[in-house]
Amino acid sequence: MVRPQQPVVTGDAVVLDIQIAQLPVRALSSLIDVLVVLVAYVLGVVLWAMTLSEWNSAFSDAVLVVFTVLALVGYPLIFETATRGRTLGKMAMGLRVVSDDGSPERFRQALFRALSGVLEIWMLTGGPAVICSLLSPKGKRIGDIFAGTLVISERGPRMAPPPPMPPQLAAWAGALELSALRPESAELARQFLTRAHQLDPRIRDEMAGRITGEVVAQISPPPPPGAPAPLVLAAVLAERHRRAVQRLQPRY
Template sequence: MSGVVTGDAVYLGLQPARLPSRALAVFIDLVVVWVVYLVLSVTLTVATSSLDSAARTAMSIASFLLVLVGGPIAVETLSRGRSLGKLACGLRVVRDDGGPIRFRHALMRGAMGVAEIMMTMGIVACIASLVSARGRRLGDVFAGTLVVRERVTAARAVPVPPPPPWLVGRFTQLDLSSVPDELWLAIRQYLTRARQLDPHVGRALAERLANDLVARTGTPPPAGVPADAFLAGVVAERQARDTRRAVAAAATAGPAAGAAQAHGSQAVGGTPPMHTAQPVPQPVTQAAPPPTEPVPQPVTQSRPPASTGFAPPA
């Protein structure tokens, strides 16, 4: 995957950077480099005040080469073509084939930059960039590099083109579990920018990406299928699988979410929800009247007749 677009590399087919954006990026880089150089020069002047003039001259030359020449080379090498100015302007240095630059590319650009930017105040670099069809300066021509625009607005995003109809459904048995995300990103970027690339460069990149995909899946493409069509068919198969998984997950998430919500309502507070019990209707029975106690009747005592003083005859 070295030399091909990966997750830490660049996007394929981006438009070459033009002179205004490149000039602004170079200006930002020069301001930062010169500030660092002046601070280092003052520090070295104070530190080497006790040395002779030859030693101070050697230290000045060393600091010039270290900061003004070695600094940009180291930054471009470690950042894969993105200096501070290019990062601020959304630019990046890539190889002619779209891959990330290495130390030899940054070394050639830095060495030529001293002559065409610093010694001529950027006049030579501006003329070369205006003459070149892709806005390259002499350092880019000798190093085989190109400064491209890395930022693309969402409105200009291009969808992945569909594969040929006769390839749809031919990769259903392909094992895609071992394909890393970096390779998917590289293939997607190639397919969306293939028409903007040089035909020879695009064909070489498609074959290289197809070989990497075959090495990951272990299945060669069908006989007679071009590399770009093979890549488009495999990407379409992966998108179809992702769609099916998303639909299945959404279908199973509905009942599971309802059950989880009901379980969660019971778990809140540690007590199950209270339900109001409906009263059970009881049969209505007429209570028997209480027993009535007999009303006491007044007791009448028989009284002997009153004595009249007359005794009946015997």
């Protein structure tokens, strides 16, 4: 079963230009990571075995335990934290881990995913992860569910860019309260603006008025009197996209 790609909707109900990663791509990414960890672990064990005669058995056992934890938990945790959601396998396949709202993965989320990966991927050979991904609408494995994350494809097909901000409505849009706007309304407005030039003028005006009325009822303050409906929709979507992109920027 190959799950179709879906856009990610942020906490502000903005449809971002990212796509949910499909299971086969994720599986190949995980296989690459497993091979990296296995190679590193074998090399580490060889070095550990070569130094057994120099240390007492208790210290040697402690070193092996620490190295095992670093290999299984430290690798995904360090890489995903340092690269904001990417391991070597994900880099190779063009994938990235993000929060459910589209924002960058946090340390706590990377830790949850790394710890659950020991059980899902290493101890149970990936079976639970595959089953959970097949059942999840967004292809999540168990670690993603508990961490509040999902894996996206950065090489997926791109959606149409957001409309440009109408200069005459920029000040009004900057002061908007947008949290009440439903995802369906935002997506409907986006699709209308994308296809408006293909519609009959009478139908276009009728749809613009209806969709704008729905959107305006969910935002505040209302648009300036006499503002054309398509420009109001464009201003709302442009501002929502700007805020979403701003939230995705790294914070130092």
